[in-house]
Amino acid sequence: MKITVIGTGYLGTTHAACMAELGFEVLGLDILPERVAALASGNVPMYEPGLEELLRKHLHGLEGSTGRLRFTTSWEEVGDFGDVHFICTNTPQRRxxxxxxxxxxESAFDLLAPHLKRPTLVVGKSTVPVGSADRLSRRLAEAAPAGAAAEVAWNPEFLREGFAVDDTLNPDRLVIGVRSAEAEATLRELYxxxxxxxxxxxxTDFPTAELxxxxxxxxxATKISFINAMAEVCEASGADVVQLSGALAHDTRIGGRFLNAGLGFGGGCLPKDIRAFMARAGELGADQALTFLREVDSINMRRRSRMVELAREQxxxxxxxRRIAVLGAAFKPDSDDVRDSPALNVAGQLQLQGAQVTVYDPKAMDNARKMFPALNYAESVLEAVTGAHVVLHLTEWQEFRSMDPDELAEVVAEPRILDGRNVLDPQRWRDAGWTYRALGRPS
Structure with missing residues (x-):
């Protein structure tokens, strides 16, 4: 089988490179010529560990590569080439x-359909509202010359930024929503x-795969907001949320993953996905089933406001x-993604309230500058914290975990640090003369 991947953003580029790694000939399409040119030259336009190396391993035209992976802007070429077409386009929150x-x-389906002249399978990987696959299946059959022989399946992605290559090549499960034995057989062969x-x-069926x-x-998101709600109670009662989450993690029914209290979640998936889920439930008349997600979202946003309050107190x-250093711009470590970044949101709030904010991040500086051009940016931790009255640790990069508090104490105006991710050693920082505060921990 020959594979095409429609949309070469974060998901699509990863999927295309990994399908080539599994031995398929792959053609990726994007409507942005500059993105296609970058990928065709071996440059991945986002930071994801291991992805650029994998792309170069298979990129057509590079010496020593397998040549199994190419990129184009031509829908006609994609239609002629592919036996299976993966739709990997973005589904952002509606303005x-x-x-x-x-x-x-919808645009991807509409632009692809006229070029489907033979039996083919179009596989959606984008995160969509339940009911979308059924609607798009009818839409495709009406527009494609192949008619009903242009079949749809849904195969949701479960990638974690920072681990996307491994999550694609070693997934914990594969989910496929299909309507025919032929579609199931094709995806079984593919995977x-x-x-x-x-x-x-x-x-599964379509709606289950989408859900x-x-x-x-x-x-x-609920698990993250639960422990952050517990952090609020801990602050009010004098308890320690890190010890609390550690004790909870020993319960095998609960487990410790996603149970770390801190600044909360962000990025291009969790925030917009839970909001879209609430909206779709309302359309289906099941809005009461998901009212708890409003509080999940609210708790998450309160963590950002609380960090601003703590900075003001300090x-x-x-x-x-006041000069404030913000360590972190990406929404999570091992990524340059700043979409709905809690770190940048806090930095922006602090600046709007009159602080002089300097940001440093190991990988997300360019994206941060584009989104928040008015903030100050440094090229290193040391430069960022020089002269700071308080330091905010907001993205848990390993570089920040291993900082030397004695070294930083020599350049700050006042040795005060707020650990927004609860991963620094409080005693180590306090022994070095720092005032250490964290969300949900005793002062």
Whole structure:
């Protein structure tokens, strides 16, 4: 089988490179010529560990590569080439609403359809509202010359930024929503290298496949907000949320993953996915089933406001003119993604309230500058914290975990640090003369 991947953003580029790694000939398409040119030259336009190396291993035209991976802007070429077409376009939050913006997915189907002249399988990987696959299936059959022989399946992605390559090549499960034995057989053949290694394959109908991803993200978001709600109670009662979460993690029914209190979640998936899920439930008349997600979202946003309040307290009650170092811009470590970044949100709030904010991040500086051009940016931790009245640790990069408090104490104006991720050693920093505070921990 020959594979095409429509949309070469974070998801699409990863999927294309990994399908080439599994031995398929792959053609990736994007409507942005500059992105296609960058990928065709071996440059991945985002930071994801191991992805650029994998792309170069298979990129057509590079010496020593397998040549199995190419990129194009031509829909006609994609239609002629592919036996299976993966739709990997973005589904952002609709402007001014909670609902999902389906325009990119719909456009991909509409532009691909006229070029489907033979039996083929179009596989959606984008996170979409339940009911979308059924609607898009009818839409494709009406527009494609192949008619109903241009079939749709849904195969949601479960990638974690920073681990996307491994999550694609060694997934904890594969979910496929299909309507025919032929579609199931095609995807079983496609994923045979993973299934043969023991990866569970879950075969479902369309709506169940669509719900798996949104339900999973909603559960993870709920777990994060639960421990952050406990952090609020800990602050009020004098308890320690790190010790609390550690004790809870020993319960095998709960487990410790996603149970770390801190600044909360962000990025391009969890926030918009839980909001879109609420919106879709309302359309289906099941809005009461997901009202708890409003509180999940609210708790998450309160963590950002609380960090701003803590910074103000450490600055003596006023932020105006105070110098604040923000360590972290990406929404999580091992990524340059700044979409809905809690770190940048806090930095922006502090600046709006009169603070002089300097940001440093190991990988996300360029993206941060584009989103928040008015902030100050440094080229190193040492430069960022020089002269700071308070240091905020907001993205848990390993570089920040291993900082030397004695070294930094020599350049700051006042040795005060707020650990927004609860991963620094409080005693080590206090022994070095720092005032250490963290969300949900005793002062």
């Amino acid at each position: 001014g609403e909670f609902a999902c913006d389906m325009s990119y997915v 045979a290298p993973l299934i043969d290694k023991g990866t569970p394959l879950v075969v 798996v991803k949104t339900a999973a993200n909603s559960f993870l 600055c003596g009650g006023a932020l105006l003119g």
